[in-house]
Amino acid sequence: MGYARYFRRNWQMYALLVLPITFFIIFKYGPMYGVQIAFKDFNFFRGIGGSEWIGLDGFREVFANHDFYLTLRNTLMLNFLDLIVSFPAPLILAIMLFELKVVWFKKLSQTILYIPHFISWVIIGGIVYQLFGTQSGMINNLLMSLGFDAVPFLSEKNYWLITYLLTGVWQSAGWGTILYLAALTGINKELFEAAEVDGAGRLKRILHITIPGIKPTIVTLLIINLGNMISIGFERPFVIGNLAVREYSDVLSTFVYRIGLESGQYTLATVVGLFQAVVGLIFLLAANYISKKLTDESIL
Template sequence: MSKLAYYRRNWQLYALLVLPLAYFAIFKYGPMYGIVIAFQDFNLFKGVAGSDWVGLDVFREVFGMSSFYKALRNTFLLNLLDLAVSFPAPIVLALLLNELRGKRFKKFAQTTLYLPHFLSWVIIGGIMYQVFATNTGIVNLLLGRLGMAPIPFLTDKYDWLLTYLAVGVWQSAGWGTIIYLAAIAGINKELHEAAAVDGAGRLRRMRSVTLPGIRSTIVVLLVLKIGEIVQIGFDRPYVLGNVSVNDFSEVISTFVYKTGIQTADFSTATAVGLFQAVVGIALLLASNYAAKKIDGHGVV
Protein backbone atom coordinates (compact mmCIF):
# COMPACT_ATOMS: atom_id res chain seq x y z
CA MET A 1 0.00 0.00 0.00
CA SER A 2 1.36 3.39 -1.02
CA LYS A 3 1.70 6.18 1.51
CA LEU A 4 -0.98 8.23 -0.26
CA ALA A 5 -3.44 5.34 -0.12
CA TYR A 6 -2.56 4.76 3.54
CA TYR A 7 -3.26 8.39 4.47
CA ARG A 8 -6.52 8.39 2.50
CA ARG A 9 -7.63 5.27 4.35
CA ASN A 10 -6.65 6.50 7.82
CA TRP A 11 -7.11 10.26 7.54
CA GLN A 12 -9.72 10.23 10.34
CA LEU A 13 -7.08 9.04 12.81
CA TYR A 14 -4.76 11.88 11.87
CA ALA A 15 -7.64 14.36 12.00
CA LEU A 16 -8.20 13.38 15.66
CA LEU A 17 -4.65 14.55 16.40
CA VAL A 18 -5.29 18.10 15.17
CA LEU A 19 -6.87 19.44 18.37
CA PRO A 20 -4.31 17.87 20.79
CA LEU A 21 -1.42 19.09 18.63
CA ALA A 22 -2.96 22.56 18.39
CA TYR A 23 -3.41 22.64 22.18
CA PHE A 24 0.25 21.76 22.83
CA ALA A 25 1.48 24.14 20.14
CA ILE A 26 -0.53 27.10 21.45
CA PHE A 27 -0.48 26.60 25.22
CA LYS A 28 2.72 24.60 25.80
CA TYR A 29 5.27 25.41 23.10
CA GLY A 30 4.01 28.89 22.19
CA PRO A 31 4.70 30.47 25.60
CA MET A 32 8.26 29.14 25.59
CA TYR A 33 9.46 32.32 23.91
CA GLY A 34 9.05 33.88 27.37
CA ILE A 35 12.17 32.03 28.50
CA VAL A 36 14.21 34.94 27.14
CA ILE A 37 12.88 37.04 30.05
CA ALA A 38 15.44 35.19 32.23
CA PHE A 39 18.18 36.91 30.21
CA GLN A 40 16.62 40.38 30.21
CA ASP A 41 16.04 43.25 32.59
CA PHE A 42 12.37 42.73 31.86
CA ASN A 43 10.09 45.74 31.83
CA LEU A 44 6.38 44.95 31.76
CA PHE A 45 5.60 48.05 29.72
CA LYS A 46 8.35 47.49 27.15
CA GLY A 47 7.55 43.83 26.73
CA VAL A 48 9.86 41.02 25.66
CA ALA A 49 10.91 42.74 22.44
CA GLY A 50 11.74 46.08 24.07
CA SER A 51 13.41 45.01 27.33
CA ASP A 52 17.18 45.32 27.70
CA TRP A 53 19.31 42.19 27.30
CA VAL A 54 21.53 41.47 30.32
CA GLY A 55 22.75 37.94 29.56
CA LEU A 56 23.49 35.85 32.67
CA ASP A 57 23.30 38.75 35.14
CA VAL A 58 19.92 37.60 36.46
CA PHE A 59 21.27 34.11 37.17
CA ARG A 60 24.31 35.59 38.95
CA GLU A 61 21.95 37.64 41.10
CA VAL A 62 19.79 34.61 41.91
CA PHE A 63 22.77 32.40 42.75
CA GLY A 64 24.08 35.16 45.01
CA MET A 65 20.94 35.10 47.19
CA SER A 66 21.22 33.11 50.42
CA SER A 67 17.42 32.86 50.46
CA PHE A 68 17.55 30.99 47.13
CA TYR A 69 19.87 28.32 48.54
CA LYS A 70 17.67 28.00 51.59
CA ALA A 71 14.62 27.49 49.35
CA LEU A 72 16.54 25.02 47.17
CA ARG A 73 17.68 23.04 50.22
CA ASN A 74 14.15 22.85 51.59
CA THR A 75 12.78 21.83 48.20
CA PHE A 76 15.20 18.92 47.98
CA LEU A 77 14.61 18.01 51.65
CA LEU A 78 10.80 17.94 51.43
CA ASN A 79 10.76 16.14 48.09
CA LEU A 80 13.28 13.51 49.17
CA LEU A 81 11.36 12.84 52.38
CA ASP A 82 8.13 12.72 50.37
CA LEU A 83 9.78 10.23 48.02
CA ALA A 84 10.81 8.05 50.96
CA VAL A 85 7.41 8.22 52.71
CA SER A 86 4.72 8.96 50.13
CA PHE A 87 6.03 6.86 47.22
CA PRO A 88 5.80 3.43 48.93
CA ALA A 89 2.42 4.21 50.54
CA PRO A 90 0.19 3.65 47.44
CA ILE A 91 2.12 0.45 46.63
CA VAL A 92 1.38 -0.96 50.09
CA LEU A 93 -2.25 0.18 49.90
CA ALA A 94 -2.70 -1.38 46.47
CA LEU A 95 -1.28 -4.70 47.70
CA LEU A 96 -3.59 -4.68 50.72
CA LEU A 97 -6.69 -3.64 48.75
CA ASN A 98 -6.00 -6.33 46.18
CA GLU A 99 -6.14 -8.97 48.91
CA LEU A 100 -9.55 -7.88 50.21
CA ARG A 101 -12.29 -10.36 49.37
CA GLY A 102 -15.36 -8.44 50.57
CA LYS A 103 -16.43 -6.42 47.51
CA ARG A 104 -18.58 -3.91 49.45
CA PHE A 105 -15.91 -3.17 52.03
CA LYS A 106 -13.28 -2.98 49.27
CA LYS A 107 -15.31 -0.37 47.35
CA PHE A 108 -15.96 1.57 50.56
CA ALA A 109 -12.25 1.52 51.45
CA GLN A 110 -11.24 2.63 47.95
CA THR A 111 -13.75 5.50 47.91
CA THR A 112 -12.67 6.66 51.37
CA LEU A 113 -9.00 6.61 50.40
CA TYR A 114 -9.60 8.46 47.10
CA LEU A 115 -11.65 11.33 48.58
CA PRO A 116 -8.78 13.45 50.00
CA HIS A 117 -7.32 13.78 46.50
CA PHE A 118 -10.35 15.83 45.42
CA LEU A 119 -9.96 18.36 48.24
CA SER A 120 -8.00 21.52 47.46
CA TRP A 121 -5.01 22.29 49.66
CA VAL A 122 -6.80 25.40 50.91
CA ILE A 123 -9.54 23.19 52.36
CA ILE A 124 -7.01 20.68 53.67
CA GLY A 125 -5.04 23.50 55.30
CA GLY A 126 -8.18 24.71 57.08
CA ILE A 127 -8.90 21.18 58.29
CA MET A 128 -5.33 20.74 59.53
CA TYR A 129 -5.47 23.97 61.54
CA GLN A 130 -8.75 22.85 63.13
CA VAL A 131 -7.24 19.47 64.00
CA PHE A 132 -3.62 20.29 64.90
CA ALA A 133 -3.61 23.90 66.16
CA THR A 134 -1.64 24.17 69.41
CA ASN A 135 -4.33 25.78 71.57
CA THR A 136 -7.59 25.11 69.75
CA GLY A 137 -6.93 21.96 67.69
CA ILE A 138 -8.99 18.86 68.38
CA VAL A 139 -5.92 16.67 68.96
CA ASN A 140 -4.33 19.00 71.51
CA LEU A 141 -7.66 19.58 73.27
CA LEU A 142 -7.95 15.80 73.72
CA LEU A 143 -4.35 15.64 74.95
CA GLY A 144 -5.15 18.40 77.44
CA ARG A 145 -8.15 16.42 78.74
CA LEU A 146 -5.77 13.50 79.29
CA GLY A 147 -3.40 15.73 81.26
CA MET A 148 -0.74 15.82 78.55
CA ALA A 149 1.13 18.85 77.21
CA PRO A 150 0.08 20.14 73.77
CA ILE A 151 2.21 19.19 70.77
CA PRO A 152 3.16 22.12 68.47
CA PHE A 153 2.32 20.29 65.24
CA LEU A 154 2.23 23.49 63.20
CA THR A 155 4.60 25.81 65.05
CA ASP A 156 7.68 23.68 65.81
CA LYS A 157 9.64 23.08 62.60
CA TYR A 158 10.40 19.41 63.29
CA ASP A 159 6.85 18.58 64.35
CA TRP A 160 5.64 20.55 61.32
CA LEU A 161 7.86 18.46 59.06
CA LEU A 162 6.28 15.24 60.33
CA THR A 163 2.81 16.76 59.98
CA TYR A 164 3.61 17.91 56.43
CA LEU A 165 4.67 14.40 55.42
CA ALA A 166 1.72 12.69 57.11
CA VAL A 167 -0.79 15.03 55.46
CA GLY A 168 0.86 14.43 52.10
CA VAL A 169 0.48 10.66 52.47
CA TRP A 170 -3.16 11.05 53.52
CA GLN A 171 -3.92 13.29 50.54
CA SER A 172 -2.13 11.39 47.78
CA ALA A 173 -1.78 7.72 48.71
CA GLY A 174 -5.34 6.67 47.89
CA TRP A 175 -5.29 8.22 44.44
CA GLY A 176 -1.90 6.69 43.66
CA THR A 177 -3.25 3.20 44.31
CA ILE A 178 -5.38 3.44 41.15
CA ILE A 179 -2.32 3.05 38.91
CA TYR A 180 -0.96 0.11 40.89
CA LEU A 181 -4.32 -1.64 41.11
CA ALA A 182 -4.62 -1.33 37.34
CA ALA A 183 -1.14 -2.84 36.97
CA ILE A 184 -2.03 -5.66 39.39
CA ALA A 185 -5.19 -6.41 37.40
CA GLY A 186 -2.98 -7.08 34.36
CA ILE A 187 -1.02 -9.86 36.08
CA ASN A 188 -1.84 -13.32 34.78
CA LYS A 189 -4.08 -15.05 37.35
CA GLU A 190 -2.56 -18.40 36.48
CA LEU A 191 0.66 -17.26 38.17
CA HIS A 192 -1.22 -16.79 41.45
CA GLU A 193 -2.98 -20.13 41.03
CA ALA A 194 0.30 -21.90 40.35
CA ALA A 195 1.90 -20.27 43.39
CA ALA A 196 -1.08 -21.29 45.55
CA VAL A 197 -0.81 -24.87 44.32
CA ASP A 198 2.87 -24.85 45.32
CA GLY A 199 1.79 -23.86 48.83
CA ALA A 200 2.58 -20.14 48.76
CA GLY A 201 0.54 -18.05 51.18
CA ARG A 202 -0.76 -14.53 50.55
CA LEU A 203 2.37 -12.77 51.71
CA ARG A 204 4.54 -15.08 49.64
CA ARG A 205 2.39 -14.49 46.54
CA MET A 206 2.54 -10.73 47.07
CA ARG A 207 6.32 -10.88 47.31
CA SER A 208 6.96 -13.40 44.53
CA VAL A 209 4.14 -12.74 42.04
CA THR A 210 2.42 -9.38 42.56
CA LEU A 211 5.45 -7.17 43.24
CA PRO A 212 7.50 -8.54 40.29
CA GLY A 213 4.40 -8.13 38.11
CA ILE A 214 4.17 -4.39 38.83
CA ARG A 215 7.92 -3.75 38.98
CA SER A 216 8.04 -1.98 35.62
CA THR A 217 5.20 0.36 36.71
CA ILE A 218 7.02 1.13 39.97
CA VAL A 219 10.26 1.88 38.10
CA VAL A 220 8.58 4.23 35.61
CA LEU A 221 6.77 6.17 38.34
CA LEU A 222 9.95 6.32 40.43
CA VAL A 223 11.92 7.74 37.50
CA LEU A 224 9.23 10.41 36.94
CA LYS A 225 9.19 11.20 40.66
CA ILE A 226 12.96 11.64 40.76
CA GLY A 227 12.68 14.01 37.81
CA GLU A 228 10.40 16.19 39.94
CA ILE A 229 12.77 16.38 42.93
CA VAL A 230 13.60 20.02 42.19
CA GLN A 231 9.93 20.85 41.44
CA ILE A 232 7.43 21.43 44.23
CA GLY A 233 3.86 22.62 44.27
CA PHE A 234 3.09 26.07 45.64
CA ASP A 235 -0.15 25.36 47.49
CA ARG A 236 0.90 22.68 49.99
CA PRO A 237 3.94 24.38 51.62
CA TYR A 238 2.30 27.82 51.36
CA VAL A 239 -0.98 26.79 52.99
CA LEU A 240 0.56 24.61 55.71
CA GLY A 241 3.57 26.86 56.33
CA ASN A 242 3.88 29.89 58.60
CA VAL A 243 6.54 32.21 59.97
CA SER A 244 7.41 29.84 62.83
CA VAL A 245 8.43 27.03 60.47
CA ASN A 246 9.93 29.17 57.72
CA ASP A 247 13.22 27.26 58.03
CA PHE A 248 11.50 24.28 56.36
CA SER A 249 8.43 25.71 54.61
CA GLU A 250 10.26 28.24 52.40
CA VAL A 251 10.69 26.37 49.09
CA ILE A 252 11.43 27.38 45.50
CA SER A 253 7.78 27.90 44.58
CA THR A 254 7.17 30.24 47.53
CA PHE A 255 10.53 31.92 46.86
CA VAL A 256 9.46 32.64 43.27
CA TYR A 257 6.11 33.96 44.47
CA LYS A 258 7.60 36.28 47.08
CA THR A 259 10.75 37.37 45.25
CA GLY A 260 9.55 37.29 41.66
CA ILE A 261 5.79 37.82 41.57
CA GLN A 262 5.02 40.02 44.59
CA THR A 263 7.81 42.43 43.69
CA ALA A 264 7.10 42.17 39.92
CA ASP A 265 10.66 40.91 39.33
CA PHE A 266 9.66 38.64 36.48
CA SER A 267 13.24 38.11 35.33
CA THR A 268 14.12 36.46 38.64
CA ALA A 269 10.99 34.31 38.59
CA THR A 270 11.72 33.15 35.03
CA ALA A 271 15.40 32.45 35.78
CA VAL A 272 14.48 30.25 38.75
CA GLY A 273 11.84 28.47 36.68
CA LEU A 274 14.36 27.80 33.90
CA PHE A 275 16.86 26.53 36.47
CA GLN A 276 14.24 24.11 37.81
CA ALA A 277 13.42 22.86 34.32
CA VAL A 278 17.06 22.22 33.37
CA VAL A 279 17.88 20.43 36.63
CA GLY A 280 14.63 18.45 36.40
CA ILE A 281 15.45 17.22 32.89
CA ALA A 282 18.97 16.28 33.97
CA LEU A 283 17.64 14.28 36.95
CA LEU A 284 14.99 12.61 34.78
CA LEU A 285 17.53 11.52 32.15
CA ALA A 286 20.01 10.34 34.79
CA SER A 287 17.42 8.33 36.73
CA ASN A 288 16.01 6.85 33.52
CA TYR A 289 19.52 5.80 32.42
CA ALA A 290 20.22 4.26 35.84
CA ALA A 291 16.88 2.42 35.85
CA LYS A 292 17.59 0.91 32.44
CA LYS A 293 21.05 -0.19 33.51
CA ILE A 294 19.88 -1.75 36.79
CA ASP A 295 16.44 -3.13 35.93
CA GLY A 296 16.08 -2.90 32.16
CA HIS A 297 12.98 -0.71 32.45
CA GLY A 298 12.64 3.05 32.02
CA VAL A 299 10.36 5.77 30.78
CA VAL A 300 11.70 5.59 27.20
Protein backbone atom coordinates (compact mmCIF):
# COMPACT_ATOMS: atom_id res chain seq x y z
CA MET A 1 0.00 0.00 0.00
CA GLY A 2 2.87 2.32 0.76
CA TYR A 3 4.38 1.75 -2.71
CA ALA A 4 1.05 2.51 -4.41
CA ARG A 5 0.72 5.80 -2.51
CA TYR A 6 4.31 6.71 -3.32
CA PHE A 7 3.78 5.96 -7.03
CA ARG A 8 0.56 8.03 -7.18
CA ARG A 9 2.37 10.94 -5.57
CA ASN A 10 5.42 10.74 -7.87
CA TRP A 11 4.01 9.27 -11.10
CA GLN A 12 5.24 12.29 -13.11
CA MET A 13 8.88 11.37 -12.41
CA TYR A 14 8.33 7.83 -13.62
CA ALA A 15 6.48 9.12 -16.69
CA LEU A 16 9.60 11.08 -17.64
CA LEU A 17 11.50 7.77 -17.83
CA VAL A 18 9.20 6.31 -20.49
CA LEU A 19 10.89 7.97 -23.49
CA PRO A 20 14.53 7.24 -22.53
CA ILE A 21 13.67 3.64 -21.57
CA THR A 22 11.81 3.19 -24.87
CA PHE A 23 14.81 4.63 -26.74
CA PHE A 24 17.22 2.18 -25.09
CA ILE A 25 14.93 -0.79 -25.69
CA ILE A 26 14.47 -0.01 -29.39
CA PHE A 27 17.92 1.26 -30.35
CA LYS A 28 20.25 -0.41 -27.82
CA TYR A 29 18.74 -3.69 -26.66
CA GLY A 30 16.67 -4.48 -29.77
CA PRO A 31 19.70 -4.63 -32.11
CA MET A 32 21.30 -7.20 -29.79
CA TYR A 33 19.14 -9.76 -31.61
CA GLY A 34 21.50 -9.30 -34.56
CA VAL A 35 24.55 -10.35 -32.53
CA GLN A 36 23.82 -13.96 -33.50
CA ILE A 37 24.98 -13.08 -37.04
CA ALA A 38 28.50 -13.50 -35.64
CA PHE A 39 27.74 -17.22 -35.21
CA LYS A 40 25.94 -17.72 -38.55
CA ASP A 41 26.81 -17.79 -42.24
CA PHE A 42 24.56 -14.80 -42.77
CA ASN A 43 22.52 -14.81 -45.95
CA PHE A 44 20.84 -11.49 -46.74
CA PHE A 45 17.87 -13.16 -48.45
CA ARG A 46 17.28 -15.82 -45.79
CA GLY A 47 17.55 -13.33 -42.95
CA ILE A 48 18.99 -13.87 -39.50
CA GLY A 49 16.64 -16.69 -38.54
CA GLY A 50 17.11 -18.64 -41.77
CA SER A 51 20.91 -18.41 -41.96
CA GLU A 52 23.00 -21.48 -41.15
CA TRP A 53 24.82 -21.75 -37.83
CA ILE A 54 28.62 -21.93 -38.16
CA GLY A 55 29.63 -21.54 -34.51
CA LEU A 56 33.02 -19.92 -34.01
CA ASP A 57 34.19 -20.22 -37.64
CA GLY A 58 33.72 -16.47 -38.12
CA PHE A 59 35.95 -15.72 -35.13
CA ARG A 60 38.64 -18.08 -36.44
CA GLU A 61 38.59 -16.36 -39.84
CA VAL A 62 38.84 -12.88 -38.30
CA PHE A 63 41.63 -13.85 -35.90
CA ALA A 64 43.56 -15.37 -38.82
CA ASN A 65 43.32 -12.13 -40.80
CA HIS A 66 46.50 -10.01 -40.71
CA ASP A 67 44.54 -6.80 -41.37
CA PHE A 68 42.54 -7.37 -38.19
CA TYR A 69 45.66 -7.22 -36.01
CA LEU A 70 46.94 -4.17 -37.89
CA THR A 71 43.68 -2.30 -37.33
CA LEU A 72 43.53 -3.46 -33.71
CA ARG A 73 47.03 -2.11 -33.12
CA ASN A 74 46.16 1.19 -34.78
CA THR A 75 42.92 1.51 -32.80
CA LEU A 76 44.70 0.99 -29.47
CA MET A 77 47.60 3.26 -30.50
CA LEU A 78 45.40 6.16 -31.67
CA ASN A 79 43.10 5.90 -28.64
CA PHE A 80 46.06 5.74 -26.25
CA LEU A 81 47.69 8.80 -27.84
CA ASP A 82 44.33 10.56 -27.85
CA LEU A 83 44.03 9.81 -24.14
CA ILE A 84 47.44 11.38 -23.48
CA VAL A 85 46.93 14.42 -25.73
CA SER A 86 43.17 15.06 -25.78
CA PHE A 87 42.11 14.04 -22.27
CA PRO A 88 44.02 16.79 -20.38
CA ALA A 89 43.07 19.51 -22.90
CA PRO A 90 39.44 20.08 -21.70
CA LEU A 91 40.62 20.06 -18.07
CA ILE A 92 43.28 22.71 -18.73
CA LEU A 93 40.85 24.82 -20.77
CA ALA A 94 38.16 24.57 -18.09
CA ILE A 95 40.58 25.73 -15.37
CA MET A 96 41.76 28.62 -17.55
CA LEU A 97 38.17 29.70 -18.26
CA PHE A 98 37.27 29.32 -14.59
CA GLU A 99 40.12 31.62 -13.62
CA LEU A 100 39.02 34.38 -16.03
CA LYS A 101 37.44 37.34 -14.26
CA VAL A 102 36.20 39.34 -17.27
CA VAL A 103 32.72 37.86 -17.82
CA TRP A 104 32.18 38.96 -21.45
CA PHE A 105 35.57 37.62 -22.53
CA LYS A 106 34.92 34.37 -20.72
CA LYS A 107 31.58 33.87 -22.52
CA LEU A 108 33.09 34.79 -25.88
CA SER A 109 35.94 32.34 -25.36
CA GLN A 110 33.54 29.55 -24.43
CA THR A 111 31.44 30.14 -27.55
CA ILE A 112 34.48 30.11 -29.84
CA LEU A 113 35.80 26.93 -28.22
CA TYR A 114 32.43 25.13 -28.51
CA ILE A 115 31.93 25.81 -32.25
CA PRO A 116 34.26 23.05 -33.65
CA HIS A 117 32.18 20.37 -31.89
CA PHE A 118 29.21 21.20 -34.12
CA ILE A 119 31.18 20.98 -37.38
CA SER A 120 30.87 17.71 -39.31
CA TRP A 121 34.03 15.64 -39.68
CA VAL A 122 33.48 15.78 -43.45
CA ILE A 123 33.79 19.57 -43.30
CA ILE A 124 36.73 19.33 -40.89
CA GLY A 125 38.41 16.92 -43.31
CA GLY A 126 38.01 19.47 -46.11
CA ILE A 127 39.52 22.17 -43.90
CA VAL A 128 42.44 19.89 -42.99
CA TYR A 129 43.21 19.15 -46.65
CA GLN A 130 42.94 22.83 -47.56
CA LEU A 131 45.38 23.75 -44.79
CA PHE A 132 47.81 20.83 -44.73
CA GLY A 133 47.75 19.42 -48.27
CA THR A 134 51.27 18.82 -49.58
CA GLN A 135 50.75 20.42 -53.00
CA SER A 136 47.85 22.82 -52.48
CA GLY A 137 47.64 23.32 -48.72
CA MET A 138 47.76 26.88 -47.46
CA ILE A 139 50.52 26.18 -44.91
CA ASN A 140 52.78 24.41 -47.40
CA ASN A 141 52.22 27.12 -50.01
CA LEU A 142 53.36 29.66 -47.43
CA LEU A 143 56.40 27.56 -46.47
CA MET A 144 57.44 27.09 -50.11
CA SER A 145 57.00 30.80 -50.83
CA LEU A 146 59.45 31.45 -47.99
CA GLY A 147 61.96 29.00 -49.47
CA PHE A 148 61.28 26.01 -47.24
CA ASP A 149 60.43 22.47 -48.31
CA ALA A 150 56.82 21.29 -48.17
CA VAL A 151 55.93 19.27 -45.06
CA PRO A 152 54.02 16.00 -45.79
CA PHE A 153 51.40 16.53 -43.08
CA LEU A 154 48.96 14.08 -44.68
CA SER A 155 51.19 11.77 -46.71
CA GLU A 156 53.86 10.72 -44.18
CA LYS A 157 52.64 8.58 -41.30
CA ASN A 158 54.40 10.37 -38.43
CA TYR A 159 53.34 13.83 -39.62
CA TRP A 160 49.84 12.47 -40.24
CA LEU A 161 49.68 11.14 -36.70
CA ILE A 162 50.49 14.59 -35.26
CA THR A 163 47.92 16.22 -37.56
CA TYR A 164 45.32 13.63 -36.54
CA LEU A 165 45.86 14.19 -32.82
CA LEU A 166 45.90 18.00 -32.97
CA THR A 167 42.77 18.04 -35.13
CA GLY A 168 41.03 15.90 -32.52
CA VAL A 169 42.05 18.29 -29.74
CA TRP A 170 40.75 21.27 -31.71
CA GLN A 171 37.42 19.56 -32.42
CA SER A 172 36.67 18.12 -28.97
CA ALA A 173 38.50 20.12 -26.30
CA GLY A 174 36.07 23.04 -26.11
CA TRP A 175 32.99 20.86 -25.77
CA GLY A 176 34.71 18.69 -23.18
CA THR A 177 35.15 21.67 -20.89
CA ILE A 178 31.41 21.77 -20.13
CA LEU A 179 31.48 18.93 -17.59
CA TYR A 180 34.58 20.30 -15.88
CA LEU A 181 33.14 23.83 -15.68
CA ALA A 182 29.95 22.42 -14.16
CA ALA A 183 32.04 20.58 -11.57
CA LEU A 184 34.16 23.68 -10.88
CA THR A 185 31.09 25.78 -10.10
CA GLY A 186 30.25 23.33 -7.31
CA ILE A 187 33.46 24.01 -5.36
CA ASN A 188 32.92 26.09 -2.25
CA LYS A 189 34.09 29.66 -2.98
CA GLU A 190 35.06 30.13 0.65
CA LEU A 191 37.93 27.68 0.15
CA PHE A 192 39.47 29.97 -2.47
CA GLU A 193 38.95 33.04 -0.29
CA ALA A 194 40.54 31.36 2.74
CA ALA A 195 43.51 30.19 0.66
CA GLU A 196 43.98 33.67 -0.75
CA VAL A 197 43.94 35.18 2.74
CA ASP A 198 46.57 32.65 3.79
CA GLY A 199 48.79 33.87 0.97
CA ALA A 200 48.32 30.99 -1.51
CA GLY A 201 48.99 32.04 -5.10
CA ARG A 202 46.87 31.11 -8.09
CA LEU A 203 48.92 28.03 -8.94
CA LYS A 204 48.72 26.68 -5.40
CA ARG A 205 44.95 27.28 -5.33
CA ILE A 206 44.59 25.33 -8.57
CA LEU A 207 46.76 22.45 -7.33
CA HIS A 208 45.30 22.17 -3.82
CA ILE A 209 41.68 23.28 -4.25
CA THR A 210 40.55 23.29 -7.88
CA ILE A 211 41.91 19.95 -9.05
CA PRO A 212 41.04 17.99 -5.85
CA GLY A 213 37.56 19.57 -6.00
CA ILE A 214 36.83 18.03 -9.40
CA LYS A 215 38.71 14.77 -8.80
CA PRO A 216 35.53 12.59 -9.00
CA THR A 217 34.68 14.09 -12.40
CA ILE A 218 38.23 13.54 -13.69
CA VAL A 219 38.25 9.91 -12.51
CA THR A 220 34.80 9.20 -13.97
CA LEU A 221 35.72 10.58 -17.40
CA LEU A 222 39.06 8.76 -17.32
CA ILE A 223 37.33 5.44 -16.61
CA ILE A 224 34.89 6.03 -19.48
CA ASN A 225 37.75 6.88 -21.83
CA LEU A 226 39.66 3.76 -20.82
CA GLY A 227 36.52 1.72 -21.43
CA ASN A 228 36.42 3.09 -24.99
CA MET A 229 40.04 2.20 -25.77
CA ILE A 230 38.99 -0.58 -28.14
CA SER A 231 36.33 1.53 -29.88
CA ILE A 232 37.01 4.37 -32.27
CA GLY A 233 34.81 6.63 -34.36
CA PHE A 234 34.58 5.96 -38.07
CA GLU A 235 34.49 9.51 -39.47
CA ARG A 236 37.77 10.96 -38.20
CA PRO A 237 40.26 8.30 -39.41
CA PHE A 238 38.24 7.70 -42.58
CA VAL A 239 38.04 11.36 -43.62
CA ILE A 240 41.58 12.39 -42.66
CA GLY A 241 43.23 9.10 -43.59
CA ASN A 242 44.38 8.02 -47.05
CA LEU A 243 46.23 5.16 -48.74
CA ALA A 244 49.62 6.76 -48.13
CA VAL A 245 49.18 6.53 -44.35
CA ARG A 246 46.98 3.45 -44.18
CA GLU A 247 49.57 1.77 -41.95
CA TYR A 248 48.36 4.13 -39.19
CA SER A 249 44.92 5.32 -40.33
CA ASP A 250 43.29 1.91 -40.86
CA VAL A 251 41.37 1.13 -37.66
CA LEU A 252 38.70 -1.35 -36.56
CA SER A 253 35.80 0.88 -37.64
CA THR A 254 37.19 1.29 -41.17
CA PHE A 255 37.98 -2.45 -41.23
CA VAL A 256 34.34 -3.23 -40.39
CA TYR A 257 33.24 -0.80 -43.11
CA ARG A 258 35.41 -2.55 -45.71
CA ILE A 259 34.49 -6.14 -44.90
CA GLY A 260 30.87 -5.39 -44.00
CA LEU A 261 29.54 -2.79 -46.43
CA GLU A 262 32.07 -2.98 -49.26
CA SER A 263 32.67 -6.75 -49.30
CA GLY A 264 29.31 -7.91 -47.91
CA GLN A 265 30.90 -10.16 -45.26
CA TYR A 266 28.36 -9.32 -42.57
CA THR A 267 29.32 -12.25 -40.37
CA LEU A 268 32.93 -11.09 -40.08
CA ALA A 269 31.86 -7.48 -39.50
CA THR A 270 29.56 -8.60 -36.67
CA VAL A 271 32.37 -10.69 -35.17
CA VAL A 272 34.62 -7.62 -35.00
CA GLY A 273 31.81 -5.53 -33.49
CA LEU A 274 31.11 -8.18 -30.84
CA PHE A 275 34.83 -8.43 -30.10
CA GLN A 276 34.98 -4.65 -29.55
CA ALA A 277 31.97 -4.74 -27.22
CA VAL A 278 33.30 -7.58 -25.05
CA VAL A 279 36.86 -6.22 -24.81
CA GLY A 280 35.51 -2.70 -24.17
CA LEU A 281 33.45 -4.03 -21.26
CA ILE A 282 36.53 -5.77 -19.83
CA PHE A 283 38.55 -2.55 -20.15
CA LEU A 284 35.79 -0.57 -18.43
CA LEU A 285 35.47 -2.99 -15.50
CA ALA A 286 39.25 -3.25 -15.10
CA ALA A 287 39.71 0.54 -15.14
CA ASN A 288 36.88 0.94 -12.63
CA TYR A 289 38.37 -1.73 -10.32
CA ILE A 290 41.88 -0.24 -10.44
CA SER A 291 40.52 3.27 -9.84
CA LYS A 292 38.52 2.09 -6.84
CA LYS A 293 41.58 0.41 -5.34
CA LEU A 294 43.98 3.29 -5.93
CA THR A 295 41.81 6.41 -5.49
CA ASP A 296 38.62 5.10 -3.84
CA GLU A 297 36.69 6.66 -6.74
CA SER A 298 34.61 4.59 -9.18
CA ILE A 299 31.44 4.65 -11.28
CA LEU A 300 30.13 1.22 -10.23
